[in-house]
Amino acid sequence: MNAAAIGKNVKKLRDKRGITQQQLADALGVSYQAVSKWETATTLPDTATLPAIATYFGVSIDELFTAALTPYRNRAERLLGDYEADANDDAAFERANAEFKRLLAGDFTHEDLSAFAYLNDMRHRHYLDVAEQAYLDAIAKGEDARDDEYYKTHRQYTLFLSRLGRVTEAVERYTELLRAEPKSPQNYSLLICALMCAPDWEKAYAAAVEGVELFPNDAMLLCLLGDICKQLGRFDDAVRYWDMSWELDSSWIDTRYSKAFFLAERGLRAEAVAVWDGIIAWMSARGYEDNELEWQREMRDKLLLQE
16 A cells, blocks of 8 residues: 555545544544554554544545545535546436535535535536527427428527527527528417517517418417517507407417406406407317316316416
8 A cells, every 4th residue: 555645635535525534533532642643654544444534534445545535525516526527427416416415414514415405506508508499409400391280390499599698699590490480370479489588579579460460360379469569568469469360270279368468457357258259169179188177177167266
């Protein structure tokens, strides 16, 4: 065994932990003189003590012999370092997360809590990257089909960007898409959704009016125009556009939700409940599960109880 390497590492680890030789000796059940002799390479820890030293400092026994050992305050911090080296390593995250939870269930410092926050911050950023790449891959894969699911993915991606504060990017993306393909009502809806997320209600209104003039029978554009009119305080227009959307396409249930919530907000509870009953009937006719229908009934009943 390399006495010099172990001695330097024990001192590194002790200094990082911010404890005295006596405190380490007490934790290990040895004398402070023994710790001093280890650190000066006068003697080596006996083989029975090595596991206790490794456990106390959250390192492996092999690491105690490593000349380039990186000192950590505890095992959780060391495992955090492992995950930091590769954010794609799910197992490394799980090990670090489990160790932090064990640590935080007992005696911990503000540094431990901060490190735990940083661990989950890294995980969050990693999954945001995973989610964004999945959205872009889904859009690319659906390019040929251009079905409802394809455009739904675009709208979800717009919401994703807005939650990240990247609304300008979304508006620019769908402005360019509409400019390249202006004869698509779906492209109008994508730009309108991006402008609504911005939120830039006047520009969204202008784009929606233009879209409806070009595609007067598109239920989604009419529904979006109704939503925008509501935000702009043009309530009669909102209801008119929602009803037009529903008359054109009774599969577009979103318009019923918009109208029900609007009526409830205006204090017109009986009218709101009637619309919600229509939603429940629509879902029942299409074979929705009982638990989903029950949730809808609970939402309807909440409308009745609102003051």
